[in-house]
Amino acid sequence: MLATDRGLKAIVTTLTSRPDEIMLEIGASGEVLVARLRAVVAVLLLLLPLVNLLGGGRIDENLIGLAGAVLINVLAQVWLALSRRRRNFRWLPFATTAFDVSVTTLVLLLLARQHLPAGLNSLIVWCGYVLAILLTGLRNDGRVVLMAGTLALLQYGGLVAATFLYVDSPEQLISSDYGTVTLGSQAQRMLLLVMVTLVTSMIVYRMQQLVQMSGTDGLTGLPNRTWLIHRIPRLFESADEDGSSLTLALINLDHFRRLNDEVGHAEADRVLRHVVTALGEMIDGGEWLARVRGDEFVLVLRKPVGTAWERVDAIRRILGDQPYRPERGGDALHLSFSAGLASYPHDGRTLSALLRRADQRLRSAKQTGRDRVVAREA
Numbered sequence: 001m002l003a004t005d006r007g008l009k010a011i012v013t014t015l016t017s018r019p020d021e022i023m024l025e026i027g028a029s030g031e032v033l034v035a036r037l038r039a040v041v042a043v044l045l046l047l048l049p050l051v052n053l054l055g056g057g058r059i060d061e062n063l064i065g066l067a068g069a070v071l072i073n074v075l076a077q078v079w080l081a082l083s084r085r086r087r088n089f090r091w092l093p094f095a096t097t098a099f100d101v102s103v104t105t106l107v108l109l110l111l112a113r114q115h116l117p118a119g120l121n122s123l124i125v126w127c128g129y130v131l132a133i134l135l136t137g138l139r140n141d142g143r144v145v146l147m148a149g150t151l152a153l154l155q156y157g158g159l160v161a162a163t164f165l166y167v168d169s170p171e172q173l174i175s176s177d178y179g180t181v182t183l184g185s186q187a188q189r190m191l192l193l194v195m196v197t198l199v200t201s202m203i204v205y206r207m208q209q210l211v212q213m214s215g216t217d218g219l220t221g222l223p224n225r226t227w228l229i230h231r232i233p234r235l236f237e238s239a240d241e242d243g244s245s246l247t248l249a250l251i252n253l254d255h256f257r258r259l260n261d262e263v264g265h266a267e268a269d270r271v272l273r274h275v276v277t278a279l280g281e282m283i284d285g286g287e288w289l290a291r292v293r294g295d296e297f298v299l300v301l302r303k304p305v306g307t308a309w310e311r312v313d314a315i316r317r318i319l320g321d322q323p324y325r326p327e328r329g330g331d332a333l334h335l336s337f338s339a340g341l342a343s344y345p346h347d348g349r350t351l352s353a354l355l356r357r358a359d360q361r362l363r364s365a366k367q368t369g370r371d372r373v374v375a376r377e378a
């Protein structure tokens with residue numbers, strides 16, 4: 001397979017998959033931004049019927065317009081309220097995007113009912129599609145972008161198709177104010193929607209890559225401290241929701257400075273990668289491992305502290321049985337670690353409180369001889 005094919009496959013897979021928790025977290029704040037913007041635009045829409053009335057428009061038409069604008073305002077406030085309850089509603093970005101696209105179609109339909117070329121040649125209202133698609137970029141979810149583009153194409157394509165199929169005479173497509181509606185210009189608009197969708201998708205893809213890079217440790221490929229800071233609040237939330245406990249283990253390799261001095265920095269780096277591979281093979285679905293600095297790791301376990309202690313101690317023993325064998329020969333290096341545990345919510349409700357408590361216990365493990373796991377004060 002060509003490299004470009006593989007690249008394309010990776011892009012399509014990323015864009016059509018559920019983003020990871022950190023992307024969703026960033027997307028949730030993007031949803032609040034979009035909801036605020038929508039609320040402002042909705043207020044401005046209220047002014048349109050008033051301006052139209054002052055300009056000599058018919059009262060009944062303006063009342064219908066006003067009722068529509070009030071409805072859009074009410075819904076915009078509902079979306080705003082829901083978006084503030086961050087991440088509670090996974091369907092929210094899909095629903096609000098469908099709303100933005102469909103409101104644009106609805107306004108075009110209303111315009112077309114009054115005067116056909118106004119519905120199909122109006123540039124300002126049509127730009128609603130472009131805005132709706134561009135704003136999905138703030139949701140950081142490729143699926144939402146693709147849905148917005150597809151929905152806009154289907155709805156606008158339907159409007160165009162219905163017009164050309166059912167129009168009684170070609171004169172209805174000619175307007176002195178809006179110009180002539182032609183198939184060519186409508187096809188160009190559809191093509192523009194495809195291009196805007198593709199560009200927005202690529203922006204989201206690049207953002208996903210950058211977020212992933214900023215949350216990954218370059219030496220070991222493990223999630224790093226930044227990742228942990230963004231990921232942990234969601235783990236706390238889900239522990240609160242199902243009333244379960246979480247335990248955080250702060251793991252520090254023993255005598256790593258000495259090892260660095262003895263074998264050199266490059267070989268010590270390989271030791272770190274060996275440790276990470278060994279730990280990676282041991283941890284399972286409800287456990288998350290991150291490298292927080294030098295020879296220090298955090299393992300988060302969805303377990304109460306007692307069971308977590310047994311688990312981390314078992315990992316310690318297994319790692320002790322897997323010495324590192326230098327690539328260029330020489331004696332095998334026996335490795336051990338010390339760990340301090342802290343449990344949520346008992347020992348604290350924030351990452352820094354838990355790390356502080358786990359660090360005290362880690363120091364106690366170091367002082368009492370290393371190669372051990374400490375879960376509570378002596």
Ligand SMILES: Nc1nc2c(ncn2[C@@H]2O[C@H](COP(=O)(O)OP(=O)(O)OP(=O)(O)O)[C@@H](O)[C@H]2O)c(=O)[nH]1
Nearest residue numbers: 252253254255256257258260265268269294295366
């Ligand atoms: N090879 C390598 N060494 C690192 C890296 N980051 C930090 N270190 C070294 O890791 C060592 C950390 O030592 P400490 O954890 O403070 O102390 P220690 O020797 O492990 O002693 P105890 O923790 O008390 O058992 C220091 O010598 C750092 O220079 C890295 O990315 N690669």
